[in-house]
Amino acid sequence: MSRKHRGKFQGDPVTYQTPLPAGGVKLETFIPWTLIKRGIKKQIITPIDAPQEFLEEAAREKQARADSQDSALMRALGLAYHWQRLLETGSYNSMTEIATAEGMDLGQVSRIAQLVQLAPDLVEGISQGKIKASISQLVRNKLPASWQAQHELLHADRG
Numbered sequence: 288m289s290r291k292h293r294g295k296f297q298g299d300p301v302t303y304q305t306p307l308p309a310g311g312v313k314l315e316t317f318i319p320w321t322l323i324k325r326g327i328k329k330q331i332i333t334p335i336d337a338p339q340e341f342l343e344e345a346a347r348e349k350q351a352r353a354d355s356q357d358s359a360l361m362r363a364l365g366l367a368y369h370w371q372r373l374l375e376t377g378s379y380n381s382m383t384e385i386a387t388a389e390g391m392d393l394g395q396v397s398r399i400a401q402l403v404q405l406a407p408d409l410v411e412g413i414s415q416g417k418i419k420a421s422i423s424q425l426v427r428n429k430l431p432a433s434w435q436a437q438h439e440l441l442h443a444d445r446g
Contacts, residue, residue: 321345360413360422367402398426406434409441 320331323345373379379388386396402425405413412418420441431437 321349323348358422360420360425363399363422363426364402364405364410364413367400370396370400371403401426401430404430404432406437409434409437 322329322331324330370379370382370385373385374382379385382396382400383393385400386393389396405425409418413420418441424441431440
């Protein structure tokens with residue numbers, strides 16, 4: 288996102304430099320606002336005229352949006368399960384065909400595809416943000432086949 292449009296989506300201050308013959312004038316505008324969803328409509332709430340319940344709702348929505356941020360690991364997990372489904376349904380016969388169709392290197396596709404071997408509780412913990420893991424930590428080396436070894440690798444407690 289460009290610096291010019293940053294404030295449109297996050298309510299951050301936006302600074303513009305206005306060139307003038309005698310030197311530049313720095314202008315900064317800041318109006319705190321929050322964009323919340325109400326069904327299919329979006330509504331802008333400002334702290335000046337917002338009742339307390341709207342501010343609480345906006346804070347909850349902002350926290351939920353921050354919690355559910357799409358990470359590279361979540362995208363990789365989604366791809367791995369998608370590719371597994373393509374292989375099971377017979378749409379593709381091998382990882383080589385999937386790599387060609389995706390325009391990716393076979394090694395990269397193979398490393399991402401091994402994520403389907405993760406223990407189900409680890410996948411759930413990662414998706415809920417309870418387990419902090421990076422994509423490089425999981426795809427750099429071959430994942431252990433044992434779920435117990437995977438738990439030890441990620442230092443995750445089951446409980």
